[in-house]
Amino acid sequence: MERYDAIVVGGGTMGSAAAWALATRGARTLVLEQFRHVHGRGSHGGQTRIIRHAYAESPEYVPLVLRADELWRELEDTVGTQVLHRTGGLEMSGPGGDHARSVRRSATEHGLPHEWLTPDEVRRRWPVWDIGDDWEACYTPGAGFLTTEPSLRSLRRAAERLGAVFREEEPVRAWEATLDAIDVRTDQGVYGAERLIVTAGAWAGSMLAELGLPLTVLRKTLWWLAVADPAPFVPERFPVFIAESAEGDVYGFPLHDEPGLKVARHSGGEPFDPDATDRIARDEEKQEVVPFVRRRLRGVSDRVTSSAVCLYTVTPDHDFVVDRHPERLNVVIGAGFSGHGFKFTPAIGEELAALAFDPAHRPYPRLAIGRFAVAAPVG
Ligand SMILES: Cc1cc2nc3c(=O)[nH]c(=O)nc-3n(C[C@H](O)[C@H](O)[C@H](O)COP(=O)(O)OP(=O)(O)OC[C@H]3O[C@@H](n4cnc5c(N)ncnc54)[C@H](O)[C@@H]3O)c2cc1C
Structure with a gap:
């Protein structure tokens, strides 16, 4: 069985960013994507996404988006591709x-x-x-837009340069976690890892059906x-x-x-x-x-x-879910990005990697899974 430090289920927006962050930490990382990397069936189609810092949804998001902005620029420098176009942002109310x-x-x-x-x-x-x-x-x-395809391709390239492995057209059929190991099954075989990161986008609800997340x-x-x-x-x-x-x-x-x-x-x-x-x-x-x-x-x-x-x-409150699985602490979830997650992508990747490998790392309370009535936390 091939073994990795971390397996990422879903190589879309957040999965590609998690791979970069995990590989940056030196974790041997496998990304499993059910379609081709970058496709039009999930949540990253349509070419462009707005990035804005003065966050109307809540000032609590500001540090996260400022960190993401820094990381987008670092990604551009690393890969040599422009992804962020600063145009300014005009936000209006009738x-x-x-x-x-x-x-x-x-x-x-x-x-x-x-x-x-x-x-x-x-x-x-x-x-x-x-x-x-x-x-x-x-x-x-400070606002502007990000181009989705160059963003995802750059995240992948940066992750692969650090040793991450991306497998396309390989849907994850099932996963099983014990306290210290995870098995992930696809039609091609079974992979082992210490940590699992679930970034399955629109499929997160079915991938994590046992939790009954309100997605x-x-x-x-x-x-x-x-x-x-x-x-x-x-x-x-x-x-x-x-x-x-x-x-x-x-x-x-x-x-x-x-x-x-x-x-x-x-x-x-x-x-x-x-x-x-x-x-x-x-x-x-x-x-x-x-x-x-x-x-x-x-x-x-x-x-x-x-x-x-x-x-x-x-999600019901339009805030994301970025946290550990309440029953399996070696499983981390990035889901429910509620139509406004793209701008945060590399910062979410960093959060997911920290939640996976730093036991003391606490999730952002606003993004914690405990705000929903899901399965009770361990311990
Ligand atoms: C129309 C639209 C406009 C938006 N505008 C903005 C904006 O202006 N600014 C902004 O910040 N955000 C915006 N967003 C939100 C942002 O694009 C999303 O929050 C973000 O792309 C979500 O990323 P994700 O990784 O969860 O999903 P995805 O990028 O879809 O990735 C999930 C991946 O998981 C894969 N997968 C699922 N199940 C499996 C499995 N079993 N095995 C293997 N792979 C699997 C999928 O194929 C997919 O590739 C917009 C979204 C949409 C749809």
Whole structure:
């Protein structure tokens, strides 16, 4: 039987990062991925992800994202590939919303650079924005976007240089843990390890069925819409944005590699079986973003140049699960990234590795599994 210090189940976003962190610590690491490394059936499709530091969801996430930002840059230096594009971020709320204020609160608490802008200032600086006089806006220069495929490929390359082994198209069928050893079974054989890291994304619920984690998989659509004139939408001129509006919580990116402007809705989404093979966005679903775009963004049409389907795996409180298995302390879980995990990826990888190999390392309380009524902790 091949033996490793650590086996990672799921070589997607968090699994690739865990491999880098584990290999950096000198752990002999095997990553088992059911599809090809980087694919469109999980949660990392759709080309780009927003990174922002002044975290509206909670200031508690700020240290984690700052660490991730540092590690993304370290990864770029290590591999020699750019993954982070700093464009600034414009986060706005329509009447009754508090997203922009929450951004300001996080920025203030952590001393992060930010500008509180009046609607007039927004319209003057970015004339494509047509927000109302009753809107609020916070601009943060540290925000930007990450490109998913180069990110995952770079994480893998950095991990492999340190000896990690990635096996593709090898789904894990079962695993069994005793106090000091773990066996992992695939169709190709059985592998042994001291530690297991489960980063199975939309499949985490079935992989960890015995825990009954409250995870819901949601089907989300992404849209690239044609622009009349690309000039105001290039990364140097158009910051990534999030808008809490009467037409939904919509976010978007400057032009990058595609002719259209990428826009999507964070709110909503239908429950979905990740084993279903259909990943086609139906044209009528563009109505999730078109009313917002039509009302608020000048120069963007409702003609779709491209679309994609991607999966969120959400927890009831939208906070992640990054912790040890409550019954098997040599098993570590990274799951439930609730549609906002990508920016944190290398820092989550580091956390997973620390939880696996440092007995004294405590999980972030906000991300601890004990907040759910799952199986009782050991001891
Ligand atoms: C539409 C969309 C937009 C998003 N926007 C943002 C954003 O702007 N900013 C941000 O920070 N985050 C964003 N996110 C969230 C972020 O992309 C996810 O949180 C992150 O990719 C989740 O990573 P993961 O490793 O859990 O899942 P994945 O990357 O899907 O990896 C899980 C892997 O496990 C594999 N696997 C599962 N079961 C097995 C098995 N039995 N054996 C072997 N392999 C297995 C899967 O095939 C998959 O490759 C967005 C997500 C989506 C879907």
